[in-house]
Amino acid sequence: MKFWKKAVVSTIVAAAVVTAAQARDQIRIVGSSTVYPFASYVAEEFGVTTGNKTPVIESTGSGGGMKIFCSGNGLDTPDFTNASRPMKPSEFADCQKNGVKNITGMVVGYDGISIAQSNENKEMKLTKEQIFLALAEEVPSKDGKSLIKNPYKKWSDIDPSLPNREIRMIGAPTTSGTRDAFDEMVMEKASKSFPVYGGEYKKVRTDGAYIPGGENDNLIVQQLAQDKSAMGYFGYSFLEENHNKISGVSIDGVMPTADTIADGSYPVARSLFVYMKNDHIKDVKGMKEFANLFMSESMIGSKGVLKTIGLIPLPEKMRKKARESVKNLTPLTKEMVDKHTVLPVK
């Protein structure tokens, strides 16, 4: 009987401990793998300099993060979610339905998606349309009247001025936010300039010219360094770190650099967001301080430390506006979500 007594007591104690973990002193963050390094940097800084517990950050992808974030308003759900795109209306509706009604959005900076190749190749200049013709499953025929299966094998087949090189592009898998953003900003946009396509981009080609890489951008960089003829696309910070091996390809005449991404002239750039669950502020220690530290000039500013690890700062005016909005805990409204922003709509 002794054994049973012990077993019952220990089960009760364990259950009590589990429920006692409710009021928290540690912030929990989920979301985008692109925002993950920046958020982790701020989290670490927050832990070291304020004496609070360092927030725990999981890299779940933007969509995965939204799903967990919006799953409920209780303290067992995360306090922040990172996203490499604005919250979708469907996700906002999901949040509302599950009682997550008081959200503040923070826009923290830009990230560019760069196409790159090994340094040993000659400089390459592409337009969005050329990239589209190289990668789409179906392309307009020569007379432009019908859609045919992609016949292009070499870049020079698309435009004689391009080098006589096989088309091989290593990109992100479908689960990745980088892939979503690339499809949206390059493929979908370019498809609009071919009337026969009806403005609707469908699918990337599957005959081996497009090679889905892993989520790990480092591996794509290594592959490019090995395989001189291939090209690849990934987050700009990986180009920045590996200038000795790979170089950027200009799109529509603009090279991917920190400056061109910041001033908006580089066409394949996106904003990065963090969403905060305001109802948790009273129960979770340090949330407001964390949000304010993230938005501070020393982090996301034009001389901030996040710039050194690849975040492209917002323009000064916008930084100020975003900072104010977070300070006032401006609630996210349906109107803002529909307009793809987190700042108050005039």
Add this chain to the structure above:
Amino acid sequence: MSKIDKNNGFYIPQLEKRRAKAKRFKYIAMSALIVSLAFLMFFLYDMFRQGIPAFKQTYVKIQVEITEENLENPYGFLDRDMISIVSRAWLRDLPNQAAANPEWLGTTQEFWALAGAESDQYMKGGENRLKDRVKDRIDELKESGDIRFQTNLIFFFTGDSKIPENAGFYSAIIGSILTMLVTMSLAVPIGIMTAIYLEEFAPDNKLTQFIEVNINNLAAIPSILFGLLGLAIFINFFGVPRSSALVGGMTLALMSLPIIIVSSKAALKSVPNTIRQAGFGLGLTRWQIVRDHVLPPAMPGMLTGSIIALAQAMGETAPLIIVGMIAFVPDAATNILSAATVMPAQIYTWSGMPEKAYIEKTAAGILVLLSVLITLNAVAIYLRKKYTKTW
């Protein structure tokens, strides 16, 4: 081979052909071994080549005047070359250091400060993005002996960091230990008890056969499914905190259970039936026979099975992604309910970082994990060798 006398009355003409066949087979089998050894050697060589430099770290001597102003803004007092040599992580921590040593205030202290990852790479002869004048400055410091390598204690005594030179394996090691404790205390007793019941007590009927087939099947399914199970049961239903060592340990326990049961059953089966019959002959109960005569000789087999199952669980990442243990956790977990990460998860996270210093740390982490696994397997072999009885 000596020349065979064909006139010998015992000479069989096919013999030579058969010998040649046997020899060929031997060489084919051997080359298979050589190929796998070559892969292993290449992997180990590559890991050592990349990982060994991570065990030393550059430190630079600096003088700091401890004033309130300098503590207010610890990034301001160094000149513009030194600021790119000294690690930001070290400067960031200076106010905390000074607060712990109030007598420093108003004096000038000399420190061996942690150097940044770029200068560290330059010292190690690797690629770096330092400006030429900073490189010259490092060369000067090297000549005067004010910059040097020290054993990288940070790697073993701090947690993860987004500042590469400050990143360590400590929180992952602690996390792995806690997770393994949970796994071990759940999986080993449950697994061994199940095996004892199935092997010694349960009747041999359709139901137990069905259970056995299922257990064997479970031992082979992909580990990520256990992660999904863990998410559904432990997190969503029982409300165990995400990313904690408890939920990770329970999930891995589920994964190790079938392996432990199967190997324990095999160990029990290998105890000859005559021993049990002798026990019955003496009028012992089944419980007494199992406790005193079957378990002791079966124990080494059960232990090795358990250790190998635990070693496998220790190297597992897939199910832990699902229960949220692949996370940025710089502080070491203090109990099984706080957020933790494990060694393979930390390796996975580092391998995805763009900075060169993390590539070094990834390899070093792999070396640490490998040596832990080798130790565990060696213990398993030792136990088997020492206690195995042969009949």
